[in-house]
Amino acid sequence: MKVRLSFKLSFRQNLIIMAKNKPIGDNARKGAVRNRSQVFNPKTKLFVKRGPNGQFVDVKTSGGKFKGVRTEK
Secondary structure: OOOOOOOOOOHHHHOOOOOOOOOOOOOOOOOOOOOOEEEEEOOOOEEEEEOOOOOEEEEOOOOOOOOOOEEOO
16 A cells, blocks of 8 residues: 655745845845834944843944934934
8 A cells, every 4th residue: 555645735834924125135124123223322433222121232333323223312
């Protein structure tokens, strides 16, 4: 007796499809990063990113602002 298994079912039907920021390579983001903000540090002259709890998360060392992150006053 032969047992034949069929795996033609697409795996995408079982996955939760996430939001996409396409087209890739256009250097743009659709929507802002939530619960994040950035503030300018005048001593280092660099922007610092804050996380949702207010702690500093990252420093932008290449200059300029973080993309898609709101700026505090």
